[in-house]
Amino acid sequence: DANSRLCMSSAVAGYTRSLGSDGPPCCYDDLDHCSVAFLIGTNTAECHPVLFQRLLKRKKRNPKGLKIVVVDPRETDTAKIADHHLAIAPGTDLALLHGLARLVIQDNGFDSDFIDAATEGFASFTQTINAWTPGKTAKFCGITEQALRAVGRLWSRKEGVLSLWSMGVNQRREGTAVVSGLINLHLLTGEIGKPGAGPFSLTGQPNAMGGREAGGLAHLLPGYRLVTNPDHRAEVEQAWGFAKDSIAATPGLGAWQQVEAMEQGELDLWWVAATNPLVSMPDLERVKNAMQRCPLVVVSEAYADTETSHYAHLLLPASQWSEKAGAMTNSERRVTYCPSFRPRHGES
Template identity: 65%
Template sequence: MIAPTKTLCPYCGVGCGLEVQPPALPGKTTHRDAAGTPIWRVRGDRQHPSSRGRVCVKGATVAESLDKNRLKYPMMRHSLDDPFQRVSWDEALDRIVTHIHQVRQDSGSHAICMYGSGQFQTEDYYVAQKLMKGCLGTNNFDANSRLCMSSAVAGYIQSLGSDGPPCCYDDLERTDCAFLIGTNAAECHPIAFNRLRDYHKKNRKVKLVVVDPRETPTAKAADLHLAIRPGTDIDLLHGIGHLLLRWQAFDALFIEDCTQGFSEYTQTLQSYPPELVARRCNIRLDELELAARYWAENERVLSMWSMGLNQSSEGTAKVRSLINLHLMTGSIGKPGAGPFSLTGQPNAMGGREAGGLSHLLPGYRLVKNPQHRAEVERHWQLPPGQIDPSPGLAAWDMMLGLEAGLVQLFWVAATNPAVSMPDIGRTKAALRRSPLTVYQDAYYPTETAEYAHILLPAAQWSEKTGTMTNSERVVTLCPQFREAPGEARPDWEIFAEVGRRLGFEAQFEFSDAAAVHREFVALTKSRVCDMSGMSHEGLQERTLQWPHPEGAEDVPEGRYSKRLYEDLRFPTADGRARFCASHTRGLAEAPDPEYPFVLTTGRVYEHWHTQTRTGRIPKISQKYPHPFIEIHPRDAKKLEILDEMWVLIRGRRGEGRFKATVTTAIAPGTLFIPMHWGFLWADNSEANALTHPEACPDSLQPELKACAVQLLPLPIASDASEQQQQDVMAINRSSG
């Protein structure tokens, strides 16, 4: 019997372990997909500590997309109006390198931008940082994690002194009260939620609170569902804090010994009396009081959040307002308690560790910090002052740079900004202005490929070796177990080859991904995310959780805990955590008589991001064959909209057509559409045609979760629209 390859699911940040076997095994029937193509067998890895053998439908079917619509060879064109022509790697790389030299000479390195992805392995992220921030001297590397988790990063740094979720998945089964806000974990992080749900069912004293304007599958499992009005998260959290202060249900000793800023915070809470908060949030007063009672009466409160808090023009303040409640009650640094950010993408955590946002450097360092820059320059054997002291362009700023003609080279890898960016009409117009766009991906066609001049075929999960870190800081080695199609190459190898051709041979003499990893983990030594004791060789034996410093294998069991801050000391100048005293500003774009509804966006269980993988798997697409919009019956009746009717939704930047789902699961005055559909998969059904780019001033994360819209019925066009949607999807599902 051939031993299965142990690896990690390449979808969400839960980081489920998988076991993968070849399509054909001795004495076994060849495993095939619905079209009859042989595919690898995938099952959950029972020995993986995070998932314990469980796997969701996306992970179970991931192998079915590996050979569909693959980009196999470099392609190039001179104008966006020209067709692509197949070229050699040398031709493609020569054009890129020549253009980089020209841009640096004419405009400087700051006219070069790279936009990466939480789909990268850590080795890909690290080599990209070395190329851009080190050798080229520009911090213009950002990733789609900016749209996903950057408010969590900023919140952790400002409140606790460093990025890094302090909790672990074992806390899901040790808490007294789980407080979920801004996360539909049952659909977006299903295996982690299933662990919590099973524990909750078996322990009646354990409470589950869910804060969400929608009655999601997550909310349906709750003891208390707070269907707050969009944009009132800080009101709610400060309202809970107000009641805890009134009841004197706070840990005075912890606050005195371990925190700063409590006095200012208590002054802020005076502006949030429960009657006012309940009215603003559109919930009952007794519901608010019950939520506060759960915080007051349970020693171990575990909060979890995702994009519902992060994707906001006040995302960092929301995250910090939640952390405030943990600092107020001392529910941090102990089993079953703490603020737990659920990461969106499979290796967004690894990207943060490797410095994969425009203000970061590897090892949880900041580009603004002169000591941090000097440490990285020495490690990279670069002259002092090589790393720019100013943060680079964040994701949306890159679009503005293209729009203004300031960005002369835009390099996109493993993500699809022509669907996922806010204000997608403006985004597409900006992309069309790019003098040269390099698009590096595993699949073709994608929406972003429409705006590229050079296409580089990338090896994806299963075709290259590297590491990924999940939401609980567990690092898993993902080994190559199949050959990449055509001439596809690992992302890190492409970045390294460009670096060598630019003249930085010494910086990119990596023999393999293990060598990249060795250099990276050495940069984490003595940092919060210390992984200096990890290696590809060691990770072949088992997964490891950081901190895992050099020599960790030789110390007594329990020296390096699963949780951060168990000693109640924080990585700040004085070892104390910081309270946040921010007031709420509300939505950046509030509803008005012309645009009376608040539109919120999100995910569905079956699909992933912009469907680059899942849209090509028929059994995944069957449940949601077309996009939809949720509307409350009261609003539907007023507008004479019936269930299954096609409707027009219009905002200040664009419009779209969706099939109505009339349901009490959405609050009156609020609408919901999923963000997965781009123009390859449906006609005029892009969620981000409506969203705006207003962002949190600290995290620079856009407010993708709320915008103002109007709604109109479209009964006559419904049949034609539905057929058009089905035709488009059928074309794009077919294998290339």
Template identity: 60%
Template sequence: MTKTLCPYCGVGCGLEVIASHGSWKVRGDRDHPSSLGQVCVKGATILESLDRDRLLYPMFRDRLDQPFRQVDWEEALGRMVERIQTVRANQGVDALCLYGSGQFATEDYYVAQKLMKGCLGTNNFDANSRLCMSSAVAGYIQSFGADGPPCSYEDLELTDCAFLIGTNTAECHPIVFNRLHKHRRQNPALKLIVVDPRATPTAQVADLHLAIQPGTDVDLLHGIAHLLLRWDQVDEAFIRAHTTGFAAFAGVVQHYSPEVVAERCGIAVDALETCARLWGASQRVLSLWSMGVNQSTEGTLKCRAIINLHLLTGQVGRPGAGPFSLTGQPNAMGGREAGGLAHLLPGYRSVKEPTHRAAVETFWGLPAGRISPYPGRSVWEMILGLEAREVGFLWIAATNPAVSLPDLERTKRALLQSPFTVYQDCYIPIETTDYAHLLLPATQWSEKTGVMTNSERRITLCSSFQPPPGEARDDWAIFAEVGRRLGFREQFRFTSSAEVFAEFVQLTAGRPCDMTGLSHERLAEKGALQWPYPAGDQPVEPRASARLYTDLRFHTPDGRARFAALHARGLAEPPDAAYPYILTTGRLYGHWHTQTRTGRIEKIRKMHPKPFLEIHPRDAQTLGLQQQDWVEVRSRRGMARFEVLITKAIAPGVAFIPMHWGALWANQAEANALTHAEADPDSLEPELKACAVQLVPIQQNL
């Protein structure tokens, strides 16, 4: 039996894989403290995708209009290294870009940072986590002085008020929701508040559902704060002793009266007041959020506005309470720890900080000044760089930007302009393979050993249990081999992922995410463990802290948390006469991202056979639409076509489509053909959740 982790969402459910008559079976790991043996349909069917449509050998073509031909690794790596050296010489290191993934193990992330930011001297490494949780990262850093969700899943069973905003937890993080829902059934006094424009499965079981208009989250959160202040339901002692910026914050929220907020949000005043009373009366408020908050041009402010409410009422650092961002991918947290965004360095460091750069350069044995003091290109800036002919080498690994990036037609045109694109992944075809010159076969879950960190900062060793197919190699091993061939042999002497992890954790010493007490061997012996987990001689487990900030000291220079005092800005692209509807996007229970895995699993395809568009009956009547009619959705950037699902579960004036279908799985059903690339100025996370559209009925059944 092999213990491992489900490779889908950020819940991080433990799995056990058992050999059975020449094949494998999978089940939930009852000893894993995050999931307690539970597993959703994605985890239960994961084995069915492992041998489908695998990329087995390196493939190359000179031009995108040519077919691929199989090559060996020697030729593939030789072409890569030659291209990198040519671009370095002719354009400089800023023309080199690597776009990675929350599907990476931490070891993959770490070696990629060492190669790009250290040895090559460019911070142009970004990950698809930019589209997922970079707003939460920015929010935690600005409010608390450091990244890291301060809560644990055990808080789900300890809270007396769960406030869920911008998260359809029942479908997107189902085991988290199962734990919360079970606790609620056993404790009827627990109150569940859900904020979502749709009556999702999560909202349908709430005590209070606030169906706000998209883009009005900050108005709502400031409105709750306004009422708590008016009613004097705040923790003044906590505010005085442990925060700064309160006066400015109070000055902002005085402008968010119940009447103003109710009108902006499209809800009743008494619903807003009920929400504020539930928060104010609760001793242990646990807030949960995900993409509906993060994917916004004011995503960082939304996160900080949630944290503001916790600071206002002293709901931080204690059991059952706190602001808890749910990450979207299995190792998005591990990427944050390893420095896996364009402005980060390993160990929760910033490329902007001279002492941080110097510490990493010394540790990596590199000359002073090698690491650039400027943030690298975010993924959208990579697209802009392709358009401007400034990017000469693009390396994409374990992600599918030809479906997942915003303003998709523009993205595709930019990818077509790339002089040399390497695509490193497990499957073929994937939509992004159409834009690659060189394909590299990578191992995936089941074939590689490494660690992943889930949303509650719990690190699990994911052990391999079968050999790689064909000539597939681990991502970290590919990065390391390229580094050696570029002349950095001393920096890439790793022979195993355990050696990589052992080096990485040394860079976390004394940092907020200290993991110096961890190793592959300890994780194999003790099971999944949370950070911080510093080295020491204490023989008794656990050394980790289930919660952060239990001493009410934060990672700011003065040890105090920061209130955010900023007004709501609203949507970057609100509806108007030409584009009168707000389109929002989201995930479905069975599918995962762009269907790279789940689209190859028959049971899941039957659960979700085709894309659709949800609209309210009032809008359907206005447009003359019946159930299962077809509609063309048009934005200022593109169009897509969907079968109509008429439902009262969505607010009038708002339409919803799932984001999973790319060109490989359906015709003209790409959500991101419609979305725009306007992004949060702090987190650079695009506003994938809302754009203005037209809805045009189609007569023929497509």
């Protein structure tokens, strides 16, 4: 399993459930063409500063040509540049998205041609959101109905709506549902698959997208394929020259499932590379106790004295990205070749 399990797995599941594939349908150039930038669950100014500066420069060049909406309970540096800051109560973002969708339908701002040609389940979706009236949504989210309606009008009447999100959505309890709720707004309005429009997940680390594309998560195969899909398994078996049915049909263990397996004495070897689970995992004491039950814990690490390294039976020195050639895939799925520029250190 890969670190995306703790970072981006809600985006993976949301894209796959709503669009059939975990391939973000946007690129950075969309920032130069959108008329509305809808930021939710992201403090872009601090977490994606290069992207934020691109957005900020465009706003300064043409203040009327770009409306920025920020959905965040806090008044962050990102929220300070917003035309509309919806300071919703924590955990109410899915209700907000349902309320906006209802306003779009009420305002006749939906794209019926796109819905008929490219989507399914519209009738059941309208039943789901019907209860989220503007008054109920505003009260539940802790914002004014006027502010809600103003943002609803942007979704209904503007061409080029680009939504951007990160950990504030991905790492909440109902993260996958919120991702799907956001994508539903794009499907409802037809704001997807054209310049300046679409749902754009901002990855949490360099190459988080690359790990997903390479099949780094326990339920994935390379190229947005699923372990549980027999056609996908057959394609990879053929490409790799494997015998038919040699790839198991059952997904491997996710990161937390691996911890549970160690607790039960079901894991004989746990190999940790390029991550520090005794910082990033929840319930650290439980993880420590589980690791102590595993017969062999191997840690590949480039840094000395990390928390996880103290629980390793075998500690292997790892080289840094600068010490080896490789490829990195960013949020827009652009693959960059990264040559090494210094020799490896010691036995790494």
